[in-house]
Amino acid sequence: MRRLRIRDREIITKGINRAIFHDLFHYFMTVSWPQLFATFAAFFLAFDTIFGLAYHLRPGCIANLNPPGFAGAFFFSVETLATVGYGDMHPQTFYGHSVAMVEIFVGLMSLALITGIMFARFSRPRARFIFTKNMVVRPLDSRTTLMIRVANLRQNVVQDASAHLYMTRDEETQEGFRIRRVIDLPLVRAQHPMFQLGWTVMHEIDESSPLHGETAESLQESDPAFVLSMSGSDQSTGQTLTARAEYSHRDIRWSASFRDILEETADGTLLIDYTNFDEVDPLPGADS
Numbered sequence: 001m002r003r004l005r006i007r008d009r010e011i012i013t014k015g016i017n018r019a020i021f022h023d024l025f026h027y028f029m030t031v032s033w034p035q036l037f038a039t040f041a042a043f044f045l046a047f048d049t050i051f052g053l054a055y056h057l058r059p060g061c062i063a064n065l066n067p068p069g070f071a072g073a074f075f076f077s078v079e080t081l082a083t084v085g086y087g088d089m090h091p092q093t094f095y096g097h098s099v100a101m102v103e104i105f106v107g108l109m110s111l112a113l114i115t116g117i118m119f120a121r122f123s124r125p126r127a128r129f130i131f132t133k134n135m136v137v138r139p140l141d142s143r144t145t146l147m148i149r150v151a152n153l154r155q156n157v158v159q160d161a162s163a164h165l166y167m168t169r170d171e172e173t174q175e176g177f178r179i180r181r182v183i184d185l186p187l188v189r190a191q192h193p194m195f196q197l198g199w200t201v202m203h204e205i206d207e208s209s210p211l212h213g214e215t216a217e218s219l220q221e222s223d224p225a226f227v228l229s230m231s232g233s234d235q236s237t238g239q240t241l242t243a244r245a246e247y248s249h250r251d252i253r254w255s256a257s258f259r260d261i262l263e264e265t266a267d268g269t270l271l272i273d274y275t276n277f278d279e280v281d282p283l284p285g286a287d288s
Contacts, residue, residue, distance in 0.1 A: 055076060058093070063092040129230060130277065136256045137253070146203040147202050149200050150228075161231070161232030162191050164230075165184075165185040165227070167183045227245070257282075261276050
């Protein structure tokens with residue numbers, strides 16, 4: 001049994017075994033950094049213990065064992081697995097050399113795997129896009145429009161950026177079968193040639209919109225969720241960046257507008273104040 005949380009909804013899944021050892025790469029790429037280092041440390045200690053026991057089974061196979069007994073065999077295993085080899089303790093029998101040879105091979109393979117995983121995690125492209133906490137619905141050019149504000153915190157050039165807005169909600173078919181539908185919400189502009197600073201994603205709520213005629217009360221009944229997904233190519237690295245934001249119908253602010261964060265200074269310089277990025281103000285005459 002596994003617990004997942006998608007936005008404000010908790011989901012429990014069962015009947016699927018989490019075969020971590022069958023999908024180690026995905027595990028190492030998705031766990032947190034503390035969990036990753038703890039897993040590496042656990043593998044390291046496990047191998048050290050196993051090979052330490054192998055040396056301990058044949059007393060005298062390691063010269064100058066210090067401290068004596070299993071403790072010395074364990075620390076010699078640590079030095080061998082890490083390919084340190086201080087030189088004080090060393091194999092002196094055929095059995096000792098054979099176990100050390102296998103352990104050195106395991107140590108080299110482990111080092112290569114850990115290096116690859118660390119490089120893959122550090123080199124994985126991450127988009128530093130931020131999305132407003134709320135969506136707003138307001139008139140724009142005499143058309144009711146749903147709006148979400150997005151910014152590029154890295155302020156580098158993201159070429160050919162694209163955005164897609166979806167709504168998911170439970171519906172009932174003509175046969176009385178309930179289904180969770182994914183509905184496209186077409187955007188006024190779904191492409192941005194050079195997304196560097198900000199982008200206001202907009203969906204017109206006209207007669208063809210799935211949101212036509214909806215109100216805060218009607219959305220409360222159907223309980224829809226909204227997903228905004230974005231992607232683009234980082235001009236600096238050439239890597240594809242992806243990001244996603246999720247909203248519920250409770251995140252919509254009706255008859256409201258995002259606070260203006262752009263102003264011009266006396267010398268003509270444009271100033272963008274991201275401290276007000278999430279601020280929403282009601283429109284004049286709107287009910288509070």
